[in-house]
Amino acid sequence: MQLSREALLRAYRQMKVIREFEERLHVEIMTGEIAGFTHLYCGQEAVAVGVCEHLDHADMIVSTHRGHGHCIAKGCDVKGMMKEIWGSREGICKGKGGSMHIADIDVGMLGANGIVGAGSPIGVGAALSAKIDGNGKVAITFSGDGACNQGTTFEAMNMAVVTKAPCIFLYENNKYSEHTGVSYSVGTNKDIASRAEAFGMKIWRGDGTDFFSVHDTMRDVLEYVRAGNGPAAVEFDTERFFGHFEGDPQRYRGKGELDHIRENRDALKIFRARVTEADLLSGADLDAIDAEVMTLIDEAVAEARLAERPTAADVLTDVYISY
């Protein structure tokens, strides 16, 4: 199905926001201004955006430690996220969560997560809620090629199947879990989707560096799940451009690997080539978005730097009981 000009511009813009958000963090983290562990989503933009462009706020997603892309794609406030990562009390979680714990329930973003594999069962519950309400909404749990090995993930898949939960188990296979390759950690010959299939779900696969592959695949997956057929699983083959976390020496990479994926597996380059070659958008259209996004990110960083800092008293708020 052909996307409208507006839809294409929007998709590109979302991917570009994620890209520049992360590229900028990569630079800012080196200055030491940002605290904590940060896992960047660069390289995987087409997945988050190709998925979330199909969703509205009532559809729910559950994210991972590498969650910035999912958050942006689902509609979290970009400036609020930047402030959160800077640890400001004006951040989207008041500086209490940081990069690994960004959440905005109002937009259907049920939380990034520091515990690998914790998201899948949460997704099942969210999906069951939608099933009870009979509103045709779905829950999508993002997991990596590492997270797919947690028992929680297996339990969640089986429970979703037996309860017919409208849950989508979405696997982003970027080929690494920290420093370990997927060919070592996943026993089924590198394939995560076929393992999900064995649980009794219908499965799909797509190219996670190509927005159109993700978007087309997800149209089918969502149609199937929204129709009340129960859960489904989908695996996208994708790339992680940076280290596992900022500071990772990446000794597991092959020679020239990063140059190769930056050159040939870059979701933004691939999108640009596709839409300009097909005359759907012009280079100038995309350049204009690039400029606008750079301004947004500059502003987000500038505002985050100046945003109000939390105080000692803030440690004790948002609790049920005070001692």
Place this chain on the structure above:
Amino acid sequence: MAQMMYRDAVLQTLFAEMERDENVVVLGEDIVGGMGTAGGPEAIGGIWSTSVGLFDKFGKDRVIDTPISESAIVGAAAGLALAGKRPVAELMFADFIGVSLDQIWNQIGKFRYMFGGKTTCPAVIRMAYGAGFNAAAQHSQSVYALLTAMPGIKVVTPSTPADVKGLLTQAIRDDDPVIFMEHKALYGTMGEVPDGDYAIPFGHARLCRAGQDVTIVTLGLMVGFCEAVADKLATEGIGCDVIDLRTTSPMDEEAILDSVEITGRLVVVDESPPRCSLASDIAGLVTTKAFASLKAPPALVTTPHTPIPFARELESNYLPSPDKIEAAIRQTLAWR
């Protein structure tokens, strides 16, 4: 004696024990690193660099890099131990005990008793714990109280490189399950480490500073904070006993009680929340067993009863600090 970093004391002790006893095996996520990648094995040697070179020396059967599956890692340690091996499993972060809790709590910790003494379970579960890195609510916790509350498990919290060597050696040789907790903020600290065979029996606290006026009981990263405060107060003529527990299970009750009987004042410094905590446990011990010696109520320096916040200002206000410790000591001394 050699000068060495805390993290290297972990690595060298693992190395020495694996060399000494072929039943010792290690397992955990990325403890080799690079498996199934173009870069090949030994890409990392554990994210805390505590297993660098083990794979090369001892091979893949005894140095087992695992998928992200904490429940299976700890469960496999249980099975290895029951079948006669001496596993040392690593959880990257102590917070991940949540994923593997059944295997620790209902399995490993219960075998000896539940099976009527028929078996032991010589498993060691190492884990990095503690705050100070703005790693937020799920990567910063000091979970020793939770684990100490479980019968059947020994809990060890070394604060110096020497104690790492002595206590980890003991943990691996011990016939019972041991949780070995390494504080993240201590990995880079240096200290003298005894040469040769060196094991420290469990349940023997270390007196780090001696004084007559107040007893400070603490552990882990907090030991250094307490020593600094004690040194400062010593210049004013205030004497502190600083007791590093070393192991919270078994706990050296005698060392605590003997000290409080002289000082009459107790301050517990504990990097975890106050309810059902190590701090309240020790206060309970002292009030029930040394009540008559007390000249002031025990003072507890803990974190607030909340999850651990992310932002720098929040985390630093959350944690016990030398200032808070000093204030608690002064308050105890000034009592009535």
